[in-house]
Amino acid sequence: MKVLLVYPRYPDTFWSFRNALKFVKKKASHPPLGLLTIASLLPKDFRLKVLDLNTSPLNLEFFKWADWVLISAMSVQRESAEEVIKIAKSLGKTVIAGGPLFTAFYQDFIEKVDHLVLNEGEITLPKFLEDWEKGCPQKVYYTSEFVDLKFSPVPSYHLIKLKDYTSMCIQYSRGCPFSCEFCDVTNLFGRKIRTKTVDQIIAELENLYKLGWRGSVFFVDDNFIGKKPTVKQELLPSLIRWQEKHRYPFVFYTQASINLADDDELIELLVKAGFNSVFIGIETPVEESLAEVQKRQNLNRNLVEDVKKIQRKGLEVMGGFIVGFDSDPPNVFNSLVKFIEESKIVIAMVGLLNAPPGTNLYQRLKTEGRIRPLFKGNNTDLSTNIIPKMGFETLLQGYKKVITNLYETKRYYKRVFGFLKDFNPYTHIKIDKAYVKNHPFYLLNLPKIIFKFGVLEKGRILFWKMFFYTFFKKPKVFATFIAQVLGGYHFRKVFRPFFLSGKI
Numbered sequence: 001m002k003v004l005l006v007y008p009r010y011p012d013t014f015w016s017f018r019n020a021l022k023f024v025k026k027k028a029s030h031p032p033l034g035l036l037t038i039a040s041l042l043p044k045d046f047r048l049k050v051l052d053l054n055t056s057p058l059n060l061e062f063f064k065w066a067d068w069v070l071i072s073a074m075s076v077q078r079e080s081a082e083e084v085i086k087i088a089k090s091l092g093k094t095v096i097a098g099g100p101l102f103t104a105f106y107q108d109f110i111e112k113v114d115h116l117v118l119n120e121g122e123i124t125l126p127k128f129l130e131d132w133e134k135g136c137p138q139k140v141y142y143t144s145e146f147v148d149l150k151f152s153p154v155p156s157y158h159l160i161k162l163k164d165y166t167s168m169c170i171q172y173s174r175g176c177p178f179s180c181e182f183c184d185v186t187n188l189f190g191r192k193i194r195t196k197t198v199d200q201i202i203a204e205l206e207n208l209y210k211l212g213w214r215g216s217v218f219f220v221d222d223n224f225i226g227k228k229p230t231v232k233q234e235l236l237p238s239l240i241r242w243q244e245k246h247r248y249p250f251v252f253y254t255q256a257s258i259n260l261a262d263d264d265e266l267i268e269l270l271v272k273a274g275f276n277s278v279f280i281g282i283e284t285p286v287e288e289s290l291a292e293v294q295k296r297q298n299l300n301r302n303l304v305e306d307v308k309k310i311q312r313k314g315l316e317v318m319g320g321f322i323v324g325f326d327s328d329p330p331n332v333f334n335s336l337v338k339f340i341e342e343s344k345i346v347i348a349m350v351g352l353l354n355a356p357p358g359t360n361l362y363q364r365l366k367t368e369g370r371i372r373p374l375f376k377g378n379n380t381d382l383s384t385n386i387i388p389k390m391g392f393e394t395l396l397q398g399y400k401k402v403i404t405n406l407y408e409t410k411r412y413y414k415r416v417f418g419f420l421k422d423f424n425p426y427t428h429i430k431i432d433k434a435y436v437k438n439h440p441f442y443l444l445n446l447p448k449i450i451f452k453f454g455v456l457e458k459g460r461i462l463f464w465k466m467f468f469y470t471f472f473k474k475p476k477v478f479a480t481f482i483a484q485v486l487g488g489y490h491f492r493k494v495f496r497p498f499f500l501s502g503k504i
Contacts, residue, residue: 002047004066007032008073008080009053014349014380019493020486025441026166027055033169035072038121040153055164063091072099075377104357116140122147149196163438167216170204176223181293184356185222193226198238214435219254239273248428253277257297261306267313271426277316285339289325307343314426319345324353324388324395333398337405344419346484351379355386409459412488417466420477
């Protein structure tokens with residue numbers, strides 16, 4: 001059996017970093033971890049190819065080669081997924097679909113694909129394969145159970161070109177102990193934290209190391225510290241030993257909740273293990289809005305000081321923010337800009353409130369008659385599937401004001417400079433031949449980057465101030481400075497089509 005595993009293309013979103021990646025000759029930020037995990041669950045005698053449309057063009061020869069076309073996608077990839085399905089069906093291929101998009105919207109695809117393998121693939125895919133072997137495969141496979149991650153295999157990273165990406169991915173846990181009203185993580189993975197064993201994680205790191213990867217590794221867990229005692233007592237000490245043994249070939253980053261700030265020992269262990277950044281869902285500085293959506297872990301805290309503390313200790317905080325809550329006051333937009341500038345969060349993803357199907361927020365707003373037809377899964381493209389209490393035009397104009405203030409070149413650079421002065425990374429990563437082989441243009445294209453932003457772009461004076469400060473006074477943050485310059489360029493390019501004033 002010949003199986004083509006297809007990962008649809010992302011649109012040009014906040015997190016795609018597509019406009020930044022071109023400077024270092026990378027094609028995508030992350031590989032399709034879910035699809036590579038599914039590949040490892042397929043029979044060993046199957047012949048497999050992976051087609052990631054974020055790194056490769058849509059090649060019809062791949063489709064003609066295959067017997068099955070297996071697609072996994074998230075909601076934001078819907079348009080590309082629809083195109084893949086049409087092409088595969090036009091060529092008479094058996095189409096099997098799974099992942100968050102198809103799990104949430106299976107009714108939209110039930111007539112378009114041959115089989116829907118939904119929820120956690122470690123449970124539903126073996127059932128499909130068993131029925132297929134018997135000659136009686138069903139149309140839809142689903143489960144309300146959650147898999148024991150001890151049975152999740154090492155992803156098949158040998159099927160992709162590692163150097164096409166800026167980072168590899170690993171998953172330690174699934175689930176989140178919190179119940180934020182707008183979040184679909186608990187619907188997909190439950191509230192109980194399930195983890196792989198430490199030996200499994202070490203095996204995955206060894207696999208990446210032996211394949212020649214060096215550089216960033218993203219722990220994709222929705223809340224890496226959801227099972228804090230196990231992380232502190234078992235996982236992080238093992239990661240530290242492994243990194244020390246291999247002379248720190250990897251730098252890690254992940255996602256966590258703000259209560260990370262309460263545990264100095266945990267932060268220190270993360271930094272010692274090689275973590276240099278963490279994404280935290282802060283959402284809003286408005287306490288009433290946090291209470292409204294049951295973001296209880298963020299209540300009754302000095303969120304600005306929490307962020308500053310984490311960053312001072314060596315972890316850059318990337319922040320997620322939302323506007324459009326029912327309890328948001330008229331000044332929420334100014335308050336949000338002030339919060340982000342005071343906390344010096346450089347990568348601040350601010351989006352419009354959306355209600356993913358299946359969430360408590362979706363059910364509440366549906367009851368109130370406030371759900372719009374289509375959920376796109378991209379909350380930074382000025383779209384939302386809710387009818388906001390403040391009115392859509394008020395929300396839209398306020399949102400544009402926030403983005404303009406945050407990502408206008410000079411204001412963005414001032415925030416970057418303030419962050420760099422306070423940030424104290426504990427750098428470990430070894431720059432050796434293997435690292436350069438994976439990322440040759442990080443160094444080779446540095447003159448091109450300097451010329452672009454030091455000569456051609458706006459904000460040149462601030463660029464050179466940061467350049468000389470980091471290069472001569474604080475070289476540990478020089479690479480971070482370059483990355484944030486490129487990130488800011490990407491954010492401006494993503495948002496610019498929506499801002500006809502040209503201020504961004």
